[in-house]
Amino acid sequence: IGEIQRFIRDDGSLKVSRSLKETANKVRKKKEELTKELNRVPTIQEIAKELELSPEDIVHAEEAAKLPHSIHETVFE
Amino acid sequence: MNTNMMRFSFSSQSRNEAFARVTVASFVSQLDPTMDELTEIKTVVSEAVTNSIIHGYNSDPDQMITIICALSDDEVELIIQDEGVGIPDVEEAMEPLYTSKPDLERSGMGFTIMENFMDHVYVHSREGEGTTVTMNKQFNRSKAMSQ
Amino acid sequence: MNTNMMRFSFSSQSRNEAFARVTVASFVSQLDPTMDELTEIKTVVSEAVTNSIIHGYNSDPDQMITIICALSDDEVELIIQDEGVGIPDVEEAMEPLYTSKPDLERSGMGFTIMENFMDHVYVHSREGEGTTVTMNKQFNRSKAMSQ
Ligand SMILES: Nc1ncnc2c1ncn2[C@@H]1O[C@H](COP(=O)(O)OP(=O)(O)O)[C@@H](O)[C@H]1O
Ligand SMILES: Nc1ncnc2c1ncn2[C@@H]1O[C@H](COP(=O)(O)OP(=O)(O)O)[C@@H](O)[C@H]1O
Numbered sequence: 516i517g518e519i520q521r522f523i524r525d526d527g528s529l530k531v532s533r534s535l536k537e538t539a540n541k542v543r544k545k546k547e548e549l550t551k552e553l554n555r556v557p558t559i560q561e562i563a564k565e566l567e568l569s570p571e572d573i574v575h576a577e578e579a580a581k582l583p584h585s586i587h588e589t590v591f592e
Numbered sequence: 593m594n595t596n597m598m599r600f601s602f603s604s605q606s607r608n609e610a611f612a613r614v615t616v617a618s619f620v621s622q623l624d625p626t627m628d629e630l631t632e633i634k635t636v637v638s639e640a641v642t643n644s645i646i647h648g649y650n651s652d653p654d655q656m657i658t659i660i661c662a663l664s665d666d667e668v669e670l671i672i673q674d675e676g677v678g679i680p681d682v683e684e685a686m687e688p689l690y691t692s693k694p695d696l697e698r699s700g701m702g703f704t705i706m707e708n709f710m711d712h713v714y715v716h717s718r719e720g721e722g723t724t725v726t727m728n729k730q731f732n733r734s735k736a737m738s739q
Numbered sequence: 740m741n742t743n744m745m746r747f748s749f750s751s752q753s754r755n756e757a758f759a760r761v762t763v764a765s766f767v768s769q770l771d772p773t774m775d776e777l778t779e780i781k782t783v784v785s786e787a788v789t790n791s792i793i794h795g796y797n798s799d800p801d802q803m804i805t806i807i808c809a810l811s812d813d814e815v816e817l818i819i820q821d822e823g824v825g826i827p828d829v830e831e832a833m834e835p836l837y838t839s840k841p842d843l844e845r846s847g848m849g850f851t852i853m854e855n856f857m858d859h860v861y862v863h864s865r866e867g868e869g870t871t872v873t874m875n876k877q878f879n880r881s882k883a884m885s886q
């Protein structure tokens with residue numbers, strides 16, 4: 516039961532893993548958009564400015580999106 | 593017990609503040625804290641790093657700041673160090689609103705913010721030798737209590 | 740000239756590979772590389788860190804890996820170091836497809852990837868003492884040219 520409770524709680528709360536994944540999705544979309552617009556791959560500053568994030572935060576979000584979702588770790592640990 | 597640690601040093605330049613914040617945040621992300629907890633950690637890193645740059649090194653960009661971070665289970669220990677001028681009276685420095693640089697429009701709230709966001713804050717400093725701020729925080733506390 | 744540097748160490752655990760990638764990439768993001776250049780840097784960090792963990796330390800998780808990164812103008816210098824077993828014959832090790840651990844399904848392409856993505860790769864290694872990989876890259880070349 517403890518595990519199930521944790522599962523429900525984690526699903527509903529703003530865990531870092533989830534929030535970063537949302538940011539990573541925005542970054543991916545913006546990157547596609549700017550690539551079309553500029554006709555070249557955008558720099559990280561160009562994306563950062565559009566999304567009003569720091570370049571460092573963008574790097575962090577992109578990396579986090581690649582990692583397995585924490586729910587798996589929570590449920591199967 | 594599951595432990596992991598890292599240590600990093602960087603030039604005392606304000607453009608490295610965001611770098612320091614994210615480096616700690618990405619390491620701490622292993623514990624999958626909530627967004628609020630991560631924001632608190634990032635804020636605390638900013639405050640301590642800014643202090644080392646502005647106060648410890650008087651804005652000399654060629655000095656080094658060191659951060660050590662250790663994780664164990666749901667706890668983080670964070671140490672932020674400089675080899676700058678040091679603090680003559682730590683107790684006074686930690687008082688809310690105290691600042692030695694009112695001319696720079698400092699709020700004097702750096703240490704107060706650190707004490708609010710972390711479970712423990714310990715400052716070791718010697719004039720002419722530098723300052724070490726050691727902080728601890730346990731994650732998921734409020735979550736556990738709210739059940 | 741405008742220089743900025745950082746240095747960090749972490750334990751030889753594969754979960755720290757992602758951390759090493761973020762740390763280097765977020766520091767290097769100060770030079771405003773393109774997203775592709777940043778991906779290249781991250782790949783190079785992964786390859787070198789994986790080598791240190793798997794080959795240098797034979798997967799012992801309690802050893803340390805050090806990364807040093809220096810930025811100046813539009814150039815990055817990246818040094819990745821371990822104090823592991825070292826490489827008996829560096830020239831052979833750097834050949835495409837060469838691997839000393841075919842049983843682990845290694846591709847033998849790590850050094851080749853590093854050489855492809857960076858302008859210079861220099862490997863210094865001594866048996867029993869460890870390995871240091873030094874790499875350089877200049878950014879925004881293509882961007883500057885396309886203007
Ligand atoms: N790393 C440091 N080196 C030297 N002095 C420091 C350091 N950190 C804090 N101090 C001293 O403590 C005081 C209070 O710090 P803080 O609460 O962050 O307020 P503020 O930075 O706004 O002045 C500073 O004004 C400074 O005199
Ligand atoms: N840090 C290191 N310590 C010891 N040996 C290394 C290290 N890095 C590379 N090597 C040696 O060089 C070889 C080639 O490396 P690489 O091109 O990355 O291929 P792979 O990792 O797939 O074997 C490795 O198989 C190993 O023998």
Ligand SMILES: [Mg+2]
Pocket residue numbers: 639642643698700701702703
């Ligand atoms: Mg302050």
Ligand SMILES: [Mg+2]
Pocket residue numbers: 786789790845847848849850
């Ligand atoms: Mg390899």
